[in-house]
Amino acid sequence: MSTNxxxxxxxxxxxxxxxxxxxxxxxxxxxxxxxxxxxxARGETTCASCGLVxxxxxxxxxxEWRAFNPQESxxxxxxxxxxxxxxxxRGLSTVIGYGGRDAGGQRISSGTRHRIYRxxxxxxxxxxxxxxxxxxxxxxxxxxxxxxxxxxSDDVADQAIRIYRRASDADLIRGRSIxxxxxAALYTSCRLNGxxxxxxxxxxxxxxxxxxxxxxxxxxxxxLDIKVPLFRAIDHVPxxxxxxxxxxxxxxxxxxxxxxxxxxxxxxxxxxxxxxxASVLAVAKEADVDITQKQVAETTxxxxxxxxxxxxxxxxxxDRVEVDA
DNA sequence: ATGGTTTTTACTGCGTC
DNA sequence: GACGCGGTAAAAACCAT
Numbered sequence: 324m325s326t327n328x329x330x331x332x333x334x335x336x337x338x339x340x341x342x343x344x345x346x347x348x349x350x351x352x353x354x355x356x357x358x359x360x361x362x363x364a365r366g367e368t369t370c371a372s373c374g375l376v377x378x379x380x381x382x383x384x385x386x387e388w389r390a391f392n393p394q395e396s397x398x399x400x401x402x403x404x405x406x407x408x409x410x411x412x413r414g415l416s417t418v419i420g421y422g423g424r425d426a427g428g429q430r431i432s433s434g435t436r437h438r439i440y441r442x443x444x445x446x447x448x449x450x451x452x453x454x455x456x457x458x459x460x461x462x463x464x465x466x467x468x469x470x471x472x473x474x475x476s477d478d479v480a481d482q483a484i485r486i487y488r489r490a491s492d493a494d495l496i497r498g499r500s501i502x503x504x505x506x507a508a509l510y511t512s513c514r515l516n517g518x519x520x521x522x523x524x525x526x527x528x529x530x531x532x533x534x535x536x537x538x539x540x541x542x543x544x545x546x547l548d549i550k551v552p553l554f555r556a557i558d559h560v561p562x563x564x565x566x567x568x569x570x571x572x573x574x575x576x577x578x579x580x581x582x583x584x585x586x587x588x589x590x591x592x593x594x595x596x597x598x599x600x601a602s603v604l605a606v607a608k609e610a611d612v613d614i615t616q617k618q619v620a621e622t623t624x625x626x627x628x629x630x631x632x633x634x635x636x637x638x639x640x641x642d643r644v645e646v647d648a
Numbered sequence: 649a650t651g652g653t654t655t656t657t658a659c660t661g662c663g664t665c
Numbered sequence: 666g667a668c669g670c671g672g673t674a675a676a677a678a679c680c681a682t
Contacts, residue, residue: 616669
């Protein structure tokens with residue numbers, strides 16, 4: 324492995340062409356500011372003091388995708404044709420081609436064509452190896468439909484399909500509807516990706532009632548050991564604030580209020596949305612914004628009663644919110 | 649299944665515009 | 666009188682056991 328060696332030599336040979344690119348080379352560690360040294364054998368540059376590996380290669384040998392955790396890295400890594408989760412066999416199975424020519428471009432005789440036609444039919448039937456494969460194909464259809472209805476990205480849908488696959492492998496589908504599990508998988512995927520689609524919305528878009536959906540979601544995350552990061556109150560503030568058309572100042576003030584509430588332990592056991600909603604309402608009221616409990620209740624899906632409860636707890640804390648953040 | 653907790657639903661009373 | 670707001674009681678939902 325002498326890639327690094329090679330391009331170093333080349334750059335000094337015809338410095339004019341490559342000079343620009345190499346001039347703004349990093350010479351200090353972006354992490355600790357330490358001195359960088361080249362490791363020729365491994366084709367990488369590392370920081371002498373902290374050991375950070377700095378990408379230093381004219382050609383990027385890395386994948387074009389980014390992985391944010393080891394699981395994703397495993398999931399996304401691939402060699403060969405791109406896989407897609409959107410086909411029940413991940414698009415990896417053999418497909419017998421149409422078109423009347425063979426690989427060499429020669430026309431295929433009509434007798435041969437007929438044989439190929441029969442082969443194609445048998446092959447297609449054999450592609451669904453089992454009932455679960457057929458179910459998977461159906462689940463994928465449903466997940467994609469839901470994803471489109473909820474306007475979530477293909478990545479999220481793909482992850483949902485992966486989750487469904489795991490559920491299928493773990494024999495979690497038995498006794499549950501495919502659509503229900505599909506919806507639960509998609510909801511889980513949304514949660515994992517921090518996409519705010521709440522249970523109600525997903526339930527309404529699928530023909531699964533909220534209760535069942537949540538039950539399925541619970542067994543899903545539980546049985547598959549999926550750790551879903553909990554939404555915190557503060558996560559909801561921006562959404563609520565913009566939904567109510569509050570200024571950025573009020574939004575950050577609401578966040579400040581949420582933080583203090585957390586410090587005071589007022590948040591444990593309470594629905595995060597209720598804290599967020601009440602904080603937004605509290606700061607809006609304080610700033611004499613024309614806003615009613617009812618409006619807040621509607622845009623946040625938190626009942627007015629709960630809003631009042633939280634408001635009562637939060638309003639005394641308002642004067643402790645720092646002015647600037 | 650159970651019990652403790654929070655949230656929601658439904659309803660009522662009060663003050664204001 | 667409609668509306669916003671505050672409260673209560675009971676039901677429902679949630680969570681850990």
